Amino acid sequence: MRLDPSLRVGAQLRTATRSSRISRSRRGPESGPSLPIDAICATAAQSRRLLKAAASGRKPRGTTSPAARPGQLRDLVQAHLAADLDADFTPHAIGRVLSRSSGAVANALDRLTALGQAQLTSDKPRSYRHQAPASTPAPAGTT
Numbered sequence: 417m418r419l420d421p422s423l424r425v426g427a428q429l430r431t432a433t434r435s436s437r438i439s440r441s442r443r444g445p446e447s448g449p450s451l452p453i454d455a456i457c458a459t460a461a462q463s464r465r466l467l468k469a470a471a472s473g474r475k476p477r478g479t480t481s482p483a484a485r486p487g488q489l490r491d492l493v494q495a496h497l498a499a500d501l502d503a504d505f506t507p508h509a510i511g512r513v514l515s516r517s518s519g520a521v522a523n524a525l526d527r528l529t530a531l532g533q534a535q536l537t538s539d540k541p542r543s544y545r546h547q548a549p550a551s552t553p554a555p556a557g558t559t
Contacts, residue, residue: 489516490524494533497546504543 496510507522514521525544528534535547 489514489520490527492516493521493524494528494546497528497534497544501546501548504537504545506541506543 492514493510496513497505506518507525508518510516510525511518511521522542525534525542529536529544532549533547534544537543537545
């Protein structure tokens with residue numbers, strides 16, 4: 417099959433793909449030179465997605481860091497609360513600092529509150545403060 421040089425590359429790929437589908441359906445699913453065309457189309461689509469992601473400034477899918485370990489966000493939230501002991505923080509504010517969703521941060525704060533490591537200071541809007549662990553009094557007679 418000859419391709420017209422005046423056509424754009426994308427149009428040439430579509431034309432080649434259409435003709436390969438027609439010839440493949442006549443000869444069987446695994447025959448002939450149409451399989452490299454499918455690989456080229458898949459690679460071109462992936463390249464377009466990466467190019468669009470780079471142009472828009474976002475990270476492409478599949479290139480983010482691996483999933484966090486269980487409890488990692490809770491530790492990050494606790495460290496953020498402990499950094500400023502006297503300040504009240506909303507889940508939204510902590511989420512912006514940690515680049516995490518406010519819902520996930522709210523869940524971590526609820527868990528920290530249940531563990532006694534954070535204190536809910538206001539219901540509307542929900543805000544939290546670091547709660548120092550309760551110190552146990554020293555037994556009598558020890559110095």
